[in-house]
Amino acid sequence: MIWLTWRQQRLEALIGGAVLAALTALLVLTGLHIAGVYHDGNLAACSLGKSQPAACGDSVLRFGARFSNLVNLTNWFNMVPLLIGILAAAPIVLEFEHGTHRLAWTQTITRRRWLATRLTLAFGVAVAAGLGFSLLMTWWRGPFDQLTGRLDTNAFDFEGVVPIAYTVFAASIVLAVGTILRRTLPAVAVAIVSFLALRLGIEGWVRYDHYLSPLHKTWPVGAPAPTGEAAGYLGDNGLTFSGAPDAARRMFDSCGVTETNPRALQGVSHCLRHHHVMQYAIYQPSSRFWTFQGIEASIFLALALALVAASVWWVNHRLV
Amino acid sequence: MDIDQSSVLFRIDERSGVPPYQQLVQQVRQALRLGWLAVGDQLPTVRGAVAELAINPNTVLKAYRELEYEGLVAGRPGQGTFVTKTLADESVKSHAALRRGLERWFTAAIEAGLDEESIVALFDTTRRSLRVEEAV
Amino acid sequence: MSIALETSELAKRYGSTWALRDCSVSIPQGRVAALVGPNGAGKTTLLQLAIGISKPTAGQVEVFGWSPHEQPLLVLARVGFVAQDHPLYRGFTVSEMLRVGRKLNPRWDQQLARERLDRLGIPVEQRVGKLSGGQQAQVALVLALAKRPELLLLDEPVASLDPLARREFLQSLMDAVAEGGLTVLLSSHILADLERVCDYLVILSASRVQLAGDIDRIVADHKLLTGPREGAERIAARHTVIHERHSNRQSTLLVAGDRLAAQAACSAEPAWLAETPSLEEIVLAYLGQPVVSSAPAQPRLEVAS
Numbered sequence: 225m226i227w228l229t230w231r232q233q234r235l236e237a238l239i240g241g242a243v244l245a246a247l248t249a250l251l252v253l254t255g256l257h258i259a260g261v262y263h264d265g266n267l268a269a270c271s272l273g274k275s276q277p278a279a280c281g282d283s284v285l286r287f288g289a290r291f292s293n294l295v296n297l298t299n300w301f302n303m304v305p306l307l308i309g310i311l312a313a314a315p316i317v318l319e320f321e322h323g324t325h326r327l328a329w330t331q332t333i334t335r336r337r338w339l340a341t342r343l344t345l346a347f348g349v350a351v352a353a354g355l356g357f358s359l360l361m362t363w364w365r366g367p368f369d370q371l372t373g374r375l376d377t378n379a380f381d382f383e384g385v386v387p388i389a390y391t392v393f394a395a396s397i398v399l400a401v402g403t404i405l406r407r408t409l410p411a412v413a414v415a416i417v418s419f420l421a422l423r424l425g426i427e428g429w430v431r432y433d434h435y436l437s438p439l440h441k442t443w444p445v446g447a448p449a450p451t452g453e454a455a456g457y458l459g460d461n462g463l464t465f466s467g468a469p470d471a472a473r474r475m476f477d478s479c480g481v482t483e484t485n486p487r488a489l490q491g492v493s494h495c496l497r498h499h500h501v502m503q504y505a506i507y508q509p510s511s512r513f514w515t516f517q518g519i520e521a522s523i524f525l526a527l528a529l530a531l532v533a534a535s536v537w538w539v540n541h542r543l544v
Numbered sequence: 545m546d547i548d549q550s551s552v553l554f555r556i557d558e559r560s561g562v563p564p565y566q567q568l569v570q571q572v573r574q575a576l577r578l579g580w581l582a583v584g585d586q587l588p589t590v591r592g593a594v595a596e597l598a599i600n601p602n603t604v605l606k607a608y609r610e611l612e613y614e615g616l617v618a619g620r621p622g623q624g625t626f627v628t629k630t631l632a633d634e635s636v637k638s639h640a641a642l643r644r645g646l647e648r649w650f651t652a653a654i655e656a657g658l659d660e661e662s663i664v665a666l667f668d669t670t671r672r673s674l675r676v677e678e679a680v
Numbered sequence: 681m682s683i684a685l686e687t688s689e690l691a692k693r694y695g696s697t698w699a700l701r702d703c704s705v706s707i708p709q710g711r712v713a714a715l716v717g718p719n720g721a722g723k724t725t726l727l728q729l730a731i732g733i734s735k736p737t738a739g740q741v742e743v744f745g746w747s748p749h750e751q752p753l754l755v756l757a758r759v760g761f762v763a764q765d766h767p768l769y770r771g772f773t774v775s776e777m778l779r780v781g782r783k784l785n786p787r788w789d790q791q792l793a794r795e796r797l798d799r800l801g802i803p804v805e806q807r808v809g810k811l812s813g814g815q816q817a818q819v820a821l822v823l824a825l826a827k828r829p830e831l832l833l834l835d836e837p838v839a840s841l842d843p844l845a846r847r848e849f850l851q852s853l854m855d856a857v858a859e860g861g862l863t864v865l866l867s868s869h870i871l872a873d874l875e876r877v878c879d880y881l882v883i884l885s886a887s888r889v890q891l892a893g894d895i896d897r898i899v900a901d902h903k904l905l906t907g908p909r910e911g912a913e914r915i916a917a918r919h920t921v922i923h924e925r926h927s928n929r930q931s932t933l934l935v936a937g938d939r940l941a942a943q944a945a946c947s948a949e950p951a952w953l954a955e956t957p958s959l960e961e962i963v964l965a966y967l968g969q970p971v972v973s974s975a976p977a978q979p980r981l982e983v984a985s
Binding site: 556558559561563564590591594595596597598599600601602603669672673 | 712847850851853854855857858859872873875876877878879896899953955956958
């Protein structure tokens with residue numbers, strides 16, 4: 225049975241393996257380069273939580289700018305768990321689509337054992353691939369994470385345990401839809417749409433606003449931001465001023481504010497302080513990384529579990 | 545066993561209305577009558593006939609059993625089924641009188657104005673009604 | 681004589697549709713049984729219930745005394761199944777298909793499988809998807825036979841094959857039967873091949889069993905009565921009429937029952953002719969008038985063997 229399951233997944237496993245191998249090569253090459261630059265620039269001194277020498281502000285910005293394109297490219301890696309999930313579950317659905325499950329079920333094996341073996345191997349591979357992907361990305365993002373924390377989307381989505389949860393979830397959608405419809409293409413289509421919708425929805429509206437209440441910080445303009453919990457994810461931030469909008473404009477004019485970038489404000493900060501203008505930030509501290517990972521992974525795994533349970537029930541009781 | 549070694553080639557006509565096993569019996573009897581099979585010849589093996597014709601093996605077994613009951617063949621365990629008696633002698637000589645009677649009947653029918661189809665129809669209906677009476 | 685497959689008031693419902701109802705058949709060991717009926721009559725359902733792919737809604741099914749649903753491994757080890765369109769793993773080679781059978785069946789005869797494939801001239805390293813339809817059907821049959829089953833279930837095995845492939849498939853099947861120890865149940869909506877291959881018949885129509893029994897007895901116990909139109913009702917009243925046809929001058933009645941009574945009736949009426957109907961005529965007659973009453977129906981004629 226194990227040989228049969230492997231042999232039936234051979235093509236999908238090879239495709240997945242090729243994609244992951246290419247990914248690994250790309251990440252290893254670029255990752256070594258990034259780590260080198262980080263090391264040469266002594267940027268370790270600028271990492272979060274350490275007292276920052278004055279030069280850090282600039283060097284961190286320069287480091288970020290140098291690799292910003294590459295980091296933006298990694299946004300596409302959000303598709304990797306989806307792809308692995310599809311490749312893991314598709315062979316089972318193809319079996320239902322072609323009716324070959326009737327061939328398997330009339331050999332001397334029970335339906336339960338057949339299903340258990342196929343699901344164990346399919347989801348085992350999905351978990352292993354997700355884990356490998358997470359470890360690889362965590363290593364690659366090392367330099368960036370030390371400077372800006374792991375809570376922001378570029379890091380959070382690819383590190384820790386959530387990639388595993390995403391992969392398992394994607395596989396479970398393909399499995400559930402494919403088991404009921406017995407068609408692979410619609411199952412994959414539904415999986416893509418619902419995976420993206422759920423990921424975007426949770427990331428955009430739920431994760432940073434609702435997992436735990438964000439923290440608030442206010443401090444006078446021009447003063448350095450108070451040390452406290454390092455901001456892992458910066459949400460809403462800017463200047464506060466108590467008064468009507470006209471009063472604000474008059475106040476800015478009186479202080480000679482022409483632009484609102486940090487440099488310009490630095491110059492007139494004394495005047496602004498006099499008018500009780502404060503700086504504020506709403507943020508999630510990076511120390512909450514594992515808590516958030518746990519919450520998000522639980523959501524996706526719970527959904528996956530429900531979908532797999534439904535599929536198992538359907539196969540055992542409805543499918544012929 | 546080579547099929548080529550036995551001299552009768554079976555065929556089954558699905559549309560004839562005659563049960564398959566009976567067709568096999570008739571074909572063996574015809575082969576015996578026409579002298580294609582002699583005493584000591586082997587009939588096709590069950591597996592050979594089955595592989596050739598795609599028929600139920602029980603059909604062949606039943607046909608051979610009936611032929612054995614009629615005394616025409618005998619089965620030798622482990623070897624096959626062999627002819628023990630021919631019908632060649634009977635058909636030619638002993639039915640000469642019948643044949644002449646038949647010729648006379650045909651002539652009378654033609655003189656009465658029946659065409660070939662009417663003759664055949666008359667022959668068939670009479671034969672069928674006789675068969676029914678026989679069974680009773 | 682022992683029974684290979686026995687069903688008792690077997691029924692299966694999908695949603696609100698009954699695919700099979702009140703099905704009670706008893707197929708003796710050693711028979712080659714035909715399961716005949718139009719599409720949608722319940723043939724596939726019955727076969728799937730027999731192998732245990734499907735679970736009965738009501739009634740019972742037993743294979744050699746075991747329940748396919750409660751003792752699946754006992755049944756699966758003894759029953760071979762070739763589903764409709766003989767599904768195979770298209771990307772596998774023939775020898776990989778054999779490997780599947782070897783790994784999933786304790787009673788697997790690899791040598792038998794190889795011999796049969798060699799005799800048929802099917803290359804074992806060829807991908808299944810590249811074989812012709814007839815060859816694929818043969819491979820599916822070999823897979824089922826190499827399991828050394830005592831009962832073989834085939835769902836429309838020759839429906840999609842050309843005449844030559846059909847003949848070759850049936851040759852292989854009959855050869856396997858000739859080896860001994862095999863009971864066969866095959867479903868078909870093509871009547872032509874049945875009389876030469878099968879010796880037992882089950883007619884399914886409108887999800888119910890219309891007729892079941894040994895073919896010899898069925899043919900012997902039905903008569904085709906032909907005669908003038910005026911006497912038709914009189915004759916019909918004395919027999920169990922399965923099917924009747926009337927023109928304004930002539931009537932034909934297919935009747936079931938005691939053959940002596942039929943012939944006695946006919947000899948009393950010289951204008952009437954009693955003939956032996958062909959199997960095809962009998963089957964068509966039963967298919968033309970299915971029993972669809974809501975009360976639990978007895979099959980129209982149960983011919984014990």
